[in-house]
Amino acid sequence: MFENLSEKLQRAFKNLRGQGTISEENIGEALREIRVGLLEADVNLNVVKDLIEHIRAKAVGQEVMTALSPTEQVIKIVRDELIALLGKDTARFQFASKPPTVILMAGLQGSGKTTTSGKLAAWLQKGGHRPMLVSVDVYRPAAREQLKVVAKSIKANLYEGDTKGEVAGTPLVERLAKEARREAVISGCDTLIVDTAGRLHIDEDLMGEMESLKKLLSPQEILFIADSMTGQDAVKSADEFHKRLALTGIILTKMDGDARGGAALSIRHVTGQPVKFIGMGEKPDAFEPFHPDRIVSRILGM
Amino acid sequence: ALTREVDEGALEELEMSLLASDLGVTTTTEIIDALRERAKRQQIRDGAELKELLKAQIKGILDDQQRPPHVVNSPPEVIMMVGVNGTGKTTTTGKLAAYFRAQGKSVLMCAADTFRAAAIEQLEVWGQRSGVEIIKTRQGGDPSAALFDALQAAKARSNDVLIVDTAGRLHTKNSLMAELDKMRRTTQRIVPDAPHEVLLVMDATTGQNGLQQARLFTESAGVTGIVLTKLDGTAKGGIVVAIARELELPVRFVGVGEKIEDLLPFDSAAFVDSLLGA
Numbered sequence: 114m115f116e117n118l119s120e121k122l123q124r125a126f127k128n129l130r131g132q133g134t135i136s137e138e139n140i141g142e143a144l145r146e147i148r149v150g151l152l153e154a155d156v157n158l159n160v161v162k163d164l165i166e167h168i169r170a171k172a173v174g175q176e177v178m179t180a181l182s183p184t185e186q187v188i189k190i191v192r193d194e195l196i197a198l199l200g201k202d203t204a205r206f207q208f209a210s211k212p213p214t215v216i217l218m219a220g221l222q223g224s225g226k227t228t229t230s231g232k233l234a235a236w237l238q239k240g241g242h243r244p245m246l247v248s249v250d251v252y253r254p255a256a257r258e259q260l261k262v263v264a265k266s267i268k269a270n271l272y273e274g275d276t277k278g279e280v281a282g283t284p285l286v287e288r289l290a291k292e293a294r295r296e297a298v299i300s301g302c303d304t305l306i307v308d309t310a311g312r313l314h315i316d317e318d319l320m321g322e323m324e325s326l327k328k329l330l331s332p333q334e335i336l337f338i339a340d341s342m343t344g345q346d347a348v349k350s351a352d353e354f355h356k357r358l359a360l361t362g363i364i365l366t367k368m369d370g371d372a373r374g375g376a377a378l379s380i381r382h383v384t385g386q387p388v389k390f391i392g393m394g395e396k397p398d399a400f401e402p403f404h405p406d407r408i409v410s411r412i413l414g415m
Numbered sequence: 416a417l418t419r420e421v422d423e424g425a426l427e428e429l430e431m432s433l434l435a436s437d438l439g440v441t442t443t444t445e446i447i448d449a450l451r452e453r454a455k456r457q458q459i460r461d462g463a464e465l466k467e468l469l470k471a472q473i474k475g476i477l478d479d480q481q482r483p484p485h486v487v488n489s490p491p492e493v494i495m496m497v498g499v500n501g502t503g504k505t506t507t508t509g510k511l512a513a514y515f516r517a518q519g520k521s522v523l524m525c526a527a528d529t530f531r532a533a534a535i536e537q538l539e540v541w542g543q544r545s546g547v548e549i550i551k552t553r554q555g556g557d558p559s560a561a562l563f564d565a566l567q568a569a570k571a572r573s574n575d576v577l578i579v580d581t582a583g584r585l586h587t588k589n590s591l592m593a594e595l596d597k598m599r600r601t602t603q604r605i606v607p608d609a610p611h612e613v614l615l616v617m618d619a620t621t622g623q624n625g626l627q628q629a630r631l632f633t634e635s636a637g638v639t640g641i642v643l644t645k646l647d648g649t650a651k652g653g654i655v656v657a658i659a660r661e662l663e664l665p666v667r668f669v670g671v672g673e674k675i676e677d678l679l680p681f682d683s684a685a686f687v688d689s690l691l692g693a
């Protein structure tokens with residue numbers, strides 16, 4: 114349904130052939146098309162602004178090469194710029210020198226934390242690890258039950274714990290986390306995945322709870338689980354989670370739909386942390402390492 | 416002097432706030448162009464006046480879609496909750512049940528998400544909170560069968576309202592969308608004129624993909640309105656303006672938290688205040 118960016122640029126450059134160089138004047142319309150394309154893909158407004166300036170600076174003054182059309186030439190600049198922003202490196206996972214490695218799952222409500230906790234556990238199992246799962250979501254109805262079902266479906270270890278009719282609150286969350294770590298050590302699990310309750314970045318109490326969980330567990334990985342359908346607000350939540358927790362990576366979920374996923378660029382830009390995996394479905398195996406070039410093609414609609 | 420100039424700087428600032436609130440480029444451009452024309456005609460120059468005019472304009476777009484509540488000829492009134500994964504369907508089902516109960520209506524809920532882990536247990540908790548009974552089947556069961564049972568039960572008990580929670584699904588998955596269509600037909604067969612409302616539950620953080628969600632859920636499930644959730648965050652939910660313009664769908668309710676009382680009927684004036692500042 115989206116017109117391909119390359120078609121739009123071809124239109125913008127229709128008079129450029131034979132003009133010799135890309136100039137301020139003849140690139141104007143192309144930059145406008147690129148701007149619209151990025152905004153339609155949900156890249157944050159300010160990120161788009163920066164990107165456009167970089168692209169302009171790179172493109173202006175370039176000779177129109179004989180091998181490439183001006184359209185191809187500018188697309189290459191755009192692509193390179195976006196890939197540079199996303200980071201070329203396929204992300205690695207940090208493991209603790211002394212097990213268990215603790216992974217803290219963080220994010221807004223409904224972003225996919227619980228599902229992704231299961232996926233990550235399945236991925237670790239495949240890599241020969243022995244993960245243990247624990248849910249410290251004592252707030253959302255049936256959240257802990259959900260992780261239990263997920264753990265069972267992949268035959269992963271789960272620390273269930275006992276909530277003993279205790280009030281839902283940070284002390285209970287901390288107790289469960291502590292017990293789970295001890296249990297992981299006792300049962301010889303080398304990784305502990307901590308699924309947390311969804312929370313808003315502006316929720317002072319619950320953001321404080323994440324900070325105390327971090328203090329308590331010293332996790333090797335603090336992953337921000339983000340919905341790929343997120344729009345302009347992505348930078349605000351990611352920025353606040355990063356400021357509070359110093360995130361170590363991002364997982365982009367629900368990439369099996371048709372969202373263009375520009376939020377990936379925004380979140381990467383604002384946190385400086387790499388996207389490590391993408392979620393491609395609801396099942397535990399619908400999980401893939403992140404490839405910057407693929408998402409760039411998707412953002413550009415080509 | 417009566418100049419016909421418009422403060423382009425102020426216009427641009429407003430344009431940026433609309434884009435930053437997820438209205439999208441097309442909708443924003445159309446709105447700002449119309450605003451510029453009106454501002455010229457009415458000789459408005461300063462930013463404050465311009466903003467008021469813009470707020471009235473957006474409010475108008477949203478209000479145009481509001482319709483009087485439908486008449487339910489043969490109860491139960493059936494409300495289906497649909498949407499992509501994780502937007503707040505189950506939570507909103509529970510809140511709505513409490514909302515209707517507070518109006519003195521007798522309500523029944525149907526747990527037709529038989530797919531996601533513990534989705535039924537989640538709705539059961541909402542049943543306890545709202546004091547509303549739920550009809551369910553086992554996980555992995557046929558959602559249409561649960562729906563069939565719930566429709567029969569609601570008729571037998573003369574319930575006023577039946578709220579149906581469905582599994583989250585991406586609008587691009589044809590087989591899952593066909594399942595919604597089947598559920599809609601099951602409903603029609605048992606209760607004439609039903610479903611009376613098909614509410615698309617949308618997360619306020621949703622970007623431009625929201626338009627395609629609304630388009631495809633309307634095709635398969637016959638969406639009649641939007642519930643905009645998670646407005647207690649910093650996202651403004653501007654995509655509903657684009658949806659109102661292009662697909663003529665009204666916003667019915669907004670979600671403003673995770674508690675049972677955190678559901679409000681849509682108020683377009685409050686919405687534009689939050690979008691652009693009071």
Ligand SMILES: Nc1nc2c(ncn2[C@@H]2O[C@H](COP(=O)(O)OP(=O)(O)OP(=O)(O)O)[C@@H](O)[C@H]2O)c(=O)[nH]1
Nearest residue numbers: 222223224225226227228311367392393394500501
């Ligand atoms: N299509 C698709 N659905 C996904 C993906 N990841 C998660 N989901 C679905 O998104 C919904 C929310 O996922 P959860 O794992 O419950 O999200 P959460 O972040 O734990 O939610 P809260 O704990 O309520 O904050 C569920 O319906 C999941 O099945 C994905 O990659 N693709």
Ligand SMILES: Nc1nc2c(ncn2[C@@H]2O[C@H](COP(=O)(O)OP(=O)(O)OP(=O)(O)O)[C@@H](O)[C@H]2O)c(=O)[nH]1
Nearest residue numbers: 222223500501502503504505506583645670671672
């Ligand atoms: N802050 C806030 N959170 C909300 C609101 N509505 C729902 N939530 C939270 O969003 C998350 C997802 O809500 P659910 O009701 O499970 O969403 P769903 O659409 O049923 O999810 P699936 O069935 O997995 O597709 C939960 O953590 C809810 O508590 C709201 O208005 N504000």
Ligand SMILES: [K+]
Nearest residue numbers: 223340501618
């Ligand atoms: K979401």
Ligand SMILES: [Mg+2]
Nearest residue numbers: 226227250256
């Ligand atoms: Mg969860």
Ligand SMILES: [Mg+2]
Nearest residue numbers: 504505528534
């Ligand atoms: Mg649900």
